[in-house]
Amino acid sequence: MSEQHAEEQANTADVLPERSKKAYLTVYEAYTTWKSKEKITYTSEPVLLAYFKELSNVYKPSSLYWHFSLLKTTLPVQENVNIEDYYELQAFLKDKSEGFEAKKTLTFNSDNIKDFLANAPDEDYLPTKVALILGVLGPCLSIEMYQMKMGDLQDLGTALLVNLQVSRTKQYRKFIISHPFYEICSKYISGRMDNPDAYLFQHYRKGHYINQRIGISKFIRMGRDVAKFLNFDNFEQYSGHSFRSSAANIIVDADGNISSKPSAPARELVSTYTNSSSNSSNSIVQMSASNETSEVDESENVEQSKTDESLNFDIYTRPRITFTNCHNITININIITTKSNKTEIN
Incomplete structure (x- = not known):
């Protein structure tokens, strides 16, 4: 690797996201390797169009756009070339993506x-x-x-x-x-x-x-x-x-029971532990719900809650709370540090 090339790569690395820096440099290296193979010493729209036509024989349209995005960031730094105005190249990418349906990630229930x-x-x-x-x-x-x-x-x-x-x-x-x-x-x-x-x-x-x-x-x-x-x-x-x-x-409810999420607006509160302080013995989770139809599971020996009323219970034995027939409900969670081991819900 020449001194000039090493310096250009270092300059590019300085402006790239740390998490994906390697990907940016790998894509640019692949492009420069292709140019060397084709004995091309410059970058222009016809050059990139020829390069992406070759890539289209191997990669899906979504991957072509990914390569374009990464080169759009590296080329201005490495070669002082701005490809944002390469409309013929962008039209080629758009044409390749027509009718293409990306595979959705399969999930577990x-x-x-x-x-x-x-x-x-x-x-x-x-x-x-x-x-x-x-x-x-x-x-x-x-x-x-x-x-x-x-x-x-x-x-x-x-x-x-x-x-x-x-x-x-x-x-x-x-x-x-x-x-x-x-x-x-x-x-x-x-x-x-x-x-x-x-x-x-x-x-x-x-x-x-x-x-x-x-x-x-x-x-x-x-x-x-x-x-x-x-x-x-x-x-x-x-x-x-x-x-x-x-x-x-x-x-996942407060007792660790797993279930599929319903399509109705009603949602079960996942856990009052979320975003709690690292010192759990001094944590209080304060929650407010502006909805008059909110109700609390009476099997946990907690009275039905109305708007702005408070419930106190030990953080390790919190009740399961279910909101039903809710519309435009807002739940605010605030962390309050106290000396007690109680969780307060407003």
């Missing part, structure tokens, strides 16, 4: 998830079970689970607090894993919490850890592994994205 978590043997599938739980409850991306470390978890004794850095925004979000999912995750992290810098996902075979980090490609295959265990004929069409995508169709 509540019965599939319960079946896998209950019946898949831990000695072979424990890391996959934990990834499924994080993907649905998080909901976490494969890259987020790949980067997750032991220090991102806090064992509360009966629940696991996950403090996750969102890969795109670099901000943190918190969520709780409670019974019965806590028991599965607790088994996987047992004995490893004393090393906060260690990566969460290590290989686990025949009931023993292997001192080897699980690679990103393994996360992408986990959806297929779950579908294969469940004897799906189309198991090869599932991927790591299937976990997070399944979260949109799943409800």
Whole structure:
């Protein structure tokens, strides 16, 4: 690699997103390799049109647009070429995409998830079970689970607090894993919490850890592994994205019961643990719902709640709350730190 080329690559790297920098540089390198092969020393619209016509023999229309997007960012820095006004090239991409239907990510329903978590043997599938739980409850991306470390978890004794850095925004979000999912995750992290810098996902075979980090490609295959265990004929069409995508169709209530999300406006409150403070013994979750038809499950010995009334209960024995016949309902969750162990719902 020449000095000039190395300097250009370094300048490009400075303006690229850290998470996808490698992808940008790989796409640009592929383009420059093609130019060298064709003995072309410059970039123009006819040159790129010829390049994308070759790519169209290999890639789907969605992938062609992806290559175009990445080159649109790298070429101005590397070669001082702006391709935003290459309308003939964009017309070619648009023509290629006509009639193309991108495959939707296949998802798991509540019965599939319960079946896998209950019946898949831990000695072979424990890391996959934990990834499924994080993907649905998080909901976490494969890259987020790949980067997750032991220090991102806090064992509360009966629940696991996950403090996750969102890969795109670099901000943190918190969520709780409670019974019965806590028991599965607790088994996987047992004995490893004393090393906060260690990566969460290590290989686990025949009931023993292997001192080897699980690679990103393994996360992408986990959806297929779950579908294969469940004897799906189309198991090869599932991927790591299937976990997070399944979260949109799943409800996990306060007792850890999994069910499919109803199509009606009514929604069951997932968990009062969400976004709770890392110090659970001092956490209070304050919620308000401006709807007169809100009702509380009386089987939990809590009186029916009207608007602006408060309910107090221990954070570990919170009642299940169901909102029915709701229209234009707004739920606000605020974190308040107190010295008591009570959760207040307004």
